[in-house]
Amino acid sequence: MTSYPPTVDPNGPVLWWRDGGIAHIRFNRPEALNAIDVATAKAFHQACQDICADAQVRVVRITAAGRAFMAGGDLGAMQGDPTAxxxxxxxxxxxxxxxxxxxxxxxxxxxxxxxxxxxxxVMLGCDLVFAADNTKLAIAYPLIGASSDCSTTWGLAHMVGLRKAMEIVLMAEPINAEEALRLGLVNRVLPADGLEAFSQQVAERFANGPTVALGQLKRLVRRALHNDLSNHLQAEAEGFVRCAATADFKEGITAFLDKRPAQFQGQ
Structure with missing residues (x-):
């Protein structure tokens, strides 16, 4: 069982807290398979706003309580006034x-x-995804007569290409963990009992890493499919120069020349 800081209400639909440089977001409706209702959506948005305002955050880790990450929207909550x-x-x-x-x-x-x-x-919107071997992905929307939300179609089209994305969204067939890995929808597949430890280990690595450089790399990769070569070369030049002005860059070079691990401070 997860131990939360005393400032966290363990009964909220979305929990967030910071442990050192690691910000944790946890969907917390396990009895509903973490299906999204309005309270969950608002709490998620607020958690993201709080994290963005916290200068000490160096990595974000998103998890979910219970046996499912998220079974889509809470359909029961939509019955009364679905549009609103x-x-x-x-x-x-x-x-x-x-x-x-x-x-x-x-x-x-x-x-x-x-x-x-x-x-x-939500999963596709993250920078890295680690999946338990019992994971099952499902687009689900056509089964209830709906189109997509949460950037699902954008993420699929960018990650697997137009033709495969069309197949996934229109045929709405489940995708198991190994197939998700093959398609590039997740980065690693792990035994369910090892997922938490591995994810935490990677988060700690980033929390101790060169934060400005990691942020610049994230920005560059996310823009790569939208930039032409000339604009992207300019963006890379600007990013590198910004990193070169940081204390972490100086430490990285010194550590390399001294043949020792770098001790980055995120600055």
Missing amino acids: VAHELISGMHGGLELLAQLPVPVIASVQGAVAGGGLG
């Missing part, structure tokens, strides 16, 4: 995802069990 609920739910989730995409630190997702609908979009 959908608007509120999507507004919160999209606001949070946009903030995380722009955040100049790595964002890691650890997923297990069902990852469906908006949960798939």
Whole structure:
């Protein structure tokens, strides 16, 4: 069982806290397979706003309580006034995802069990994804007569290409962990009982890494598919020069010449 800091309400739909340089976001509706309702969407957006305002955050780690990462939207919550609920739910989730995409630190997702609908979009929006071997991805939207949200179609098209993305979204067939790895939708597949430790280890590595450089690399990779070569070369030049002005760059060079591990401070 996870031990939360005393400032965290363990009953909230989304929990967030910072441990050193690691910011944790945890979806916390395990009894509903972490399905997104309006309260969850608003709490997620607020957590992302708080994290973006915290200068001590050097990496973000997204997890979910229970046996599923996220089984899409909470359909029961949409029955009364689906249009109004959908608007509120999507507004919160999209606001949070946009903030995380722009955040100049790595964002890691650890997923297990069902990852469906908006949960798939959340997963695809992260910079790195580690999946338990029991993970099942599902687009799900056509099964309820809906199109996508949470940047799901954007993420799929960019990661697997137009033709395969069309197949995934239109045929809506489940994708197991090994197939997700083959398609490049996740970075690693791990035994379920080893997922937490591996994800935490990677987060600690980034939390002790050259934060400005990692942020610049994230920004460059995210822009690579939209820039022409000339603009991207200019962006790379600007990023490198910015890194060259940091204390971490100086430490990295000194450590290399001294043949010792660098001790980065994130500055």
